[in-house]
Amino acid sequence: MPPEPFQTSRPRLLLVDDDQEYAALLRDYLSPMGYEVEAAHDGPEGMARATGEAWQAVILDVMLPGLDGFEVLKGIRRSSEVPVLMLTSRGDEMDRIVGLEVGADDYVPKTFSMRELLARLRAVTRRTIPRAAGIVEEVRSAEIVVGPLRIDPDTRLALLEQQPLALTPVEFAFLLTLAKAKGRVKSREQLLDEIRDREWEVFDRSVDVHIAALRKKLGDDAKDPKFIRTLRSVGYMLIDPNRPV
Secondary structure: OOOOOOOOOOOOEEEEEHHHHHHHHHHHHHHHHHOOEEEEHHHHHHHHHHHHHOOOOEEOOOOOOOOOHHHHHHHHHHOOOOOOEEOOOOOOOOHHHHHHHHHOOOOOOOOHHHHHHHHHHHHHHHOOOOOOOOHHHOOOOOOEEOEEEEEEEOOOOEEEOEOOOOOOHHHHHHHHHHHHHHOOOHHHHHHHHHHHHOOOOOOOOHHHHHHHHHHHHHOOOOEEEEEEEEEOOOOEEOOOOOOOO
């Protein structure tokens, strides 16, 4: 039985893959699920379209002619925080770590089923696609304040010294989870459990990579942390720099 169609207005999705047969297969599968799918088949075209048009998500192959997927992703991240789901025909963990460090939101081997890819795509776009008309608005959640850091769970916006932080959906999810548990330790497993709707494929360093990127955007230093403290072999804790634990 096929999965139920995605319940929202049609989000625009850019697929960047030089395998035109695979791209056509993805388009045929995702279009009935509610996505408006367009494709680019090399690195330069993919970067130009990803940065020059509005998309709700980008599915980006690693192996591309002209520019590889990592270079395209770097170009995207210079101007956009659009969710990016990377595809690879290889299962090399180092590839996945590099992709996450550059700014990918998730990483999917091409050997995964279409249903799994759809689940991951829905997860990375869930927080960036407006709710469909006619759906009752939920009660707004209270803003969380941690010293100079302000986090709004509803708008998915984080401000540091009144300046917005350009966080990926995964980085924001980790920050929000840590903020809700301010002053208490969250293990890597607990962090993943808190965002289980993304249906993560857990592998070594995935959490650490995102935390490192989050620290960088907060202007934090792992050796002398103002916001995110590491407890070796235990996990991470968000602290108020004005009231260190």
